[in-house]
Amino acid sequence: MKRTMWYAALPGVLMIAAALAFAPAGGAQSGAAPAAKGSSAIPRMPDGKPDFTGIYQWPSYMPGDQRGKGSASIFDRKYFAPLKPGGEAFLEPRTGDPRHDEPRDFCMPAGLIAGMLSANAMQFFQTKNYLTIVHEFQRMSRIIPLDGRPFRKDIEPTYYGDSVGHWEGDTLVIVSTNFKRWVLDDYFYTDPKEYRMHSDALTTTERLQWKDKDTISYVMTIDDPKIFTKPWSQEFQINPKPEWDKVGLFEYVCEENNRCPGGKCAGN
Amino acid sequence: MQRGIIRSILLALTLSASWAPLLAHHSFAAEYDDTKPIKVTGVITKVEWQNPHIWFYVDVKGDDGKVTNYAFSGGAPGQLMRRGVMKSSLIIGSTITVDGFKAKDGSTNGFGAKVTFPDGRMVFTSNQEDQNKK
Numbered sequence: 001m002k003r004t005m006w007y008a009a010l011p012g013v014l015m016i017a018a019a020l021a022f023a024p025a026g027g028a029q030s031g032a033a034p035a036a037k038g039s040s041a042i043p044r045m046p047d048g049k050p051d052f053t054g055i056y057q058w059p060s061y062m063p064g065d066q067r068g069k070g071s072a073s074i075f076d077r078k079y080f081a082p083l084k085p086g087g088e089a090f091l092e093p094r095t096g097d098p099r100h101d102e103p104r105d106f107c108m109p110a111g112l113i114a115g116m117l118s119a120n121a122m123q124f125f126q127t128k129n130y131l132t133i134v135h136e137f138q139r140m141s142r143i144i145p146l147d148g149r150p151f152r153k154d155i156e157p158t159y160y161g162d163s164v165g166h167w168e169g170d171t172l173v174i175v176s177t178n179f180k181r182w183v184l185d186d187y188f189y190t191d192p193k194e195y196r197m198h199s200d201a202l203t204t205t206e207r208l209q210w211k212d213k214d215t216i217s218y219v220m221t222i223d224d225p226k227i228f229t230k231p232w233s234q235e236f237q238i239n240p241k242p243e244w245d246k247v248g249l250f251e252y253v254c255e256e257n258n259r260c261p262g263g264k265c266a267g268n
Numbered sequence: 269m270q271r272g273i274i275r276s277i278l279l280a281l282t283l284s285a286s287w288a289p290l291l292a293h294h295s296f297a298a299e300y301d302d303t304k305p306i307k308v309t310g311v312i313t314k315v316e317w318q319n320p321h322i323w324f325y326v327d328v329k330g331d332d333g334k335v336t337n338y339a340f341s342g343g344a345p346g347q348l349m350r351r352g353v354m355k356s357s358l359i360i361g362s363t364i365t366v367d368g369f370k371a372k373d374g375s376t377n378g379f380g381a382k383v384t385f386p387d388g389r390m391v392f393t394s395n396q397e398d399q400n401k402k
Contacts, residue, residue: 070295098298101298102294102295102298104294105294105295105298105299107320119347120344120346120347121346121350136346188295189295192295192297244350247349247350249346250345250346250349250350251319251345251346252319252320252344252346253319254319254320256318256319256320257316257318257319257320257321257323258320259323259339259341259377260299260341260371260373260377262298262299263298263299263300263371263372263373264373265299265339265371265373265375265377267339267377
């Protein structure tokens with residue numbers, strides 16, 4: 001009798017086991033949130049890789065880190081590596097020329113780092129071979145190959161650099177290089193006398209890892225050998241906002257009605 | 269109704285603590301003068317629900333009876349709409365009181381962080397989330 005009952009229950013046990021094994025493949029934003037706790041609960045692609053597809057709040061501070069006065073996240077200086085001699089020149093004082101001091105006031109781009117840390121929604125789309133990041137701020141679009149290709153050659157440096165991604169276990173590692181010298185972060189909202197720029201020797205490494213189904217660890221490593229003696233990193237966290245998917249991202253065309261660039265207002 | 273007003277006041281208190289550095293795509297200092305606060309009451313004449321910041325225009329009658337049109341900037345439309353602040357929050361022809369700061373160029377432009385209606389309702393056209401940049 002007992003043996004009969006055990007066999008009768010087997011299909012149900014197998015179904016539950018199968019459900020636990022495959023539930024994470026549904027994705028964090030699909031509404032089919034997996035019930036299981038722990039690493040098995042993170043969303044995964046059909047091939048088993050973690051799936052970062054979804055809509056998110058911008059990278060936010062970890063507890064205990066310095067907050068800037070602006071809404072975008074900034075780096076806490078306690079994480080900086082020691083500066084090289086002359087490296088402090090990247091902390092440039094304002095010159096009084098608004099095009100130099102605050103190029104975004106003229107709708108110039110944020111660049112990769114400040115763009116990612118901007119206080120707007122962002123949406124990730126992942127396939128086997130690409131991660132595409134669309135950030136509402138300036139509608140920054142990053143198409144990051146995950147297929148093992150090398151960096152492009154003979155491309156002039158850009159604001160957003162050249163990015164390729166690869167997997168280290170369950171961590172997606174995105175390495176970017178070939179940047180123009182540009183804004184490091186939004187520190188100038190905190191101290192209007194200073195801002196931080198990176199050099200054209202910058203390489204960034206972003207590491208994304210699901211900690212649980214509600215939290216992605218986002219570690220940004222700054223390797224800028226013209227400024228710092230060694231690479232340094234700061235961890236942020238990225239949280240899914242599935243409710244934002246109801247309306248999605250909004251348009252952000254800076255040039256549409258930028259009425260007061262440099263403090264000189266049009267009209268009125 | 270009373271609950272709504274209380275909720276508005278609580279929201280106002282929550283948000284007012286965070287509108288010091290103010291603006292979104294650029295720093296406050298780039299365009300506005302924090303030594304020149306402004307508070308005016310007038311009638312909304314135009315609303316530009318556009319990027320990088322919304323602008324709303326208000327006819328303000330001076331003590332001498334002369335009407336001056338002020339222009340006030342707020343947050344980015346996307347950030348406001350994600351918080352539930354829609355263009356319909358600012359109805360043309362409505363009388364409002366605007367708390368903000370004047371533009372650095374001395375014009376009748378300014379930054380308008382808080383809009384108060386005669387019945388006490390408040391709409392924040394910017395908060396900390398808007399202190400981003402362009």
